[in-house]
Amino acid sequence: MGTAMEHTTLQRLIQDARTILQDNLHEADGKLFVMPSGSLYPAAWGWDTPQIAEGLYADQPDTALRLLEDYLSYQWPDGMVPHIVFPGIGHGEKFDATAYFPPPHVWYMTGDSIDDYAAASPDSFMRHPDYAHTEGKTTGIAQYPIWALNLRRMHEQRPIPPKRLEKLVEQLDRFHRFFHEQRDPEGLGIVAEFHPWIGCDNAPPYDKALHRIAATATPEELESIHRQRVDVKKTIAAGGDPSVRPTDEDYVAFLKIAHGLARAGEKRHRGEPVTTDDIPFVVYSPMLNGMLSRAEDDLALLARAAGREDIAGQAASRAGKLRQGMMQHLWDGEGFAYLDGKTGEKENVAFLGSCIPLLDEKLPDNVRDGLRQQLRERFQDGFRHGFATTARDNPARIAGKAGFEACYWRGPVWLNMNELLAPYSDNPKTIRDDALGLAAKEGLREYYDAETGKGLGADRFGWTAARVMGWAKEALHETAQQKTAHGRFSERIIGESANEHHRSRA
Ligand code: GLC
Numbered sequence: 001m002g003t004a005m006e007h008t009t010l011q012r013l014i015q016d017a018r019t020i021l022q023d024n025l026h027e028a029d030g031k032l033f034v035m036p037s038g039s040l041y042p043a044a045w046g047w048d049t050p051q052i053a054e055g056l057y058a059d060q061p062d063t064a065l066r067l068l069e070d071y072l073s074y075q076w077p078d079g080m081v082p083h084i085v086f087p088g089i090g091h092g093e094k095f096d097a098t099a100y101f102p103p104p105h106v107w108y109m110t111g112d113s114i115d116d117y118a119a120a121s122p123d124s125f126m127r128h129p130d131y132a133h134t135e136g137k138t139t140g141i142a143q144y145p146i147w148a149l150n151l152r153r154m155h156e157q158r159p160i161p162p163k164r165l166e167k168l169v170e171q172l173d174r175f176h177r178f179f180h181e182q183r184d185p186e187g188l189g190i191v192a193e194f195h196p197w198i199g200c201d202n203a204p205p206y207d208k209a210l211h212r213i214a215a216t217a218t219p220e221e222l223e224s225i226h227r228q229r230v231d232v233k234k235t236i237a238a239g240g241d242p243s244v245r246p247t248d249e250d251y252v253a254f255l256k257i258a259h260g261l262a263r264a265g266e267k268r269h270r271g272e273p274v275t276t277d278d279i280p281f282v283v284y285s286p287m288l289n290g291m292l293s294r295a296e297d298d299l300a301l302l303a304r305a306a307g308r309e310d311i312a313g314q315a316a317s318r319a320g321k322l323r324q325g326m327m328q329h330l331w332d333g334e335g336f337a338y339l340d341g342k343t344g345e346k347e348n349v350a351f352l353g354s355c356i357p358l359l360d361e362k363l364p365d366n367v368r369d370g371l372r373q374q375l376r377e378r379f380q381d382g383f384r385h386g387f388a389t390t391a392r393d394n395p396a397r398i399a400g401k402a403g404f405e406a407c408y409w410r411g412p413v414w415l416n417m418n419e420l421l422a423p424y425s426d427n428p429k430t431i432r433d434d435a436l437g438l439a440a441k442e443g444l445r446e447y448y449d450a451e452t453g454k455g456l457g458a459d460r461f462g463w464t465a466a467r468v469m470g471w472a473k474e475a476l477h478e479t480a481q482q483k484t485a486h487g488r489f490s491e492r493i494i495g496e497s498a499n500e501h502h503r504s505r506a
Helices: 007-023 048-057 059-073 106-109 147-157 162-182 204-214 220-227 231-237 249-267 286-304 309-329 351-357 365-379 415-424 429-442 462-505
Strands: 025-030 033-036 338-340
Touching: 007 025, 007 048, 007 429, 007 462, 033 048, 033 059, 048 059, 048 147, 048 286, 048 462, 059 147, 059 162, 106 249, 147 162, 147 286, 147 415, 162 286, 162 309, 204 249, 204 338, 286 309, 286 351, 351 365, 351 415, 365 415, 415 429, 415 462
Parallel strands: none
Antiparallel strands: 025 033
């Protein structure tokens, strides 16, 4: 774990973060976007954007707000804020499949098997009813609803102009309502993830569901996915190890779920009810529900600041409902479990996301104490760096299955997750200083090996830059304060001894 850092190193980190955030901005369709990383992610993402905007806000408040507003202009009529926006593609056009896979038209294709997507005819996706309002510029799912958390922190830093704040509040209210209206197919009072690309792609709690879906794939489909994947090719070209990426089986399942959702979307447009049977992947997670219940409370605060008591009241009551639902359906007495809506199976598979309900400060004290203990014992103790994404006690990890140190959401340290959870640990500054140490040594990477600290995944990564910027400023501020305090202390000592000197001479 890290130690206090030199002034110059902190200043260099802030400068590096600033340059990365600036370089990743781009304009298309008359809108401003930010890429998570120019190398691996050449579009704009739905939970990266607010996390990055918060990092930009201190230096460029107007740019940061525009990023949020422009992204939200792609919000769907049902309130969904899409997981990726591909700015600049024209009507009927396909995004360059060598730049990113899968290209967005995949989300409008209702077939059951893996296709050669670059060769798909425009008719195969343009006739989907959702194409009419998105023009194929967005994917068909949402990511984690972290927006209100970031916006609340931005507003506390410097008040957002009232008109802009009110519009953002209205859009986030519609986004939150979308989860309650469209993501609770069983009416449980909690909301479900319909795709792992909500944010933690290959996290261990998804293994069984993904395996079940991939098991239906033919060898030809696996081969086809392997050929089309761009992430692996880019990782190899950058000198990285492709095994840090999800597997081809994962990708086959990711694509099959996307097609299943496109079919469910068609059904909804026909006015037929969509049930759990229509959705290939339905996972009620503590990460989504804990984040949403916290986001509802943050939205309530923002709504009050914007003079919208109506929205504030509704958001607070939705938070209460989620809290109750989480306790009823996901709490297992010691921690929060993931519930598979397809099989009814409930498991606490030792993924860091199970601690995210710590963000909800209104959960009962005994629950929060239990979560704090899990955070420490399962995700921190015994690891050299940060909170790891998979616990030491994950049975598959103990059995020595590959990939748990360096593979994406199956072990490595993600600085955004650490920043969210650090305030609830026994030693937030240790987590912060360790993260700054990783960034100073390895660069602003997508994630880091929890044992060796090696930087992995995309480089010049947006939300890492945003978090490092905030943390480095905080650390600089502290050292400056310590210096001033030390200065005052020394002055007092010098003053006192001078007085004594005077007295003794008198
Ligand atoms: C990966 C991550 C996801 C993130 C995206 C863009 O898919 O799993 O959480 O939003 O990259 O950074």
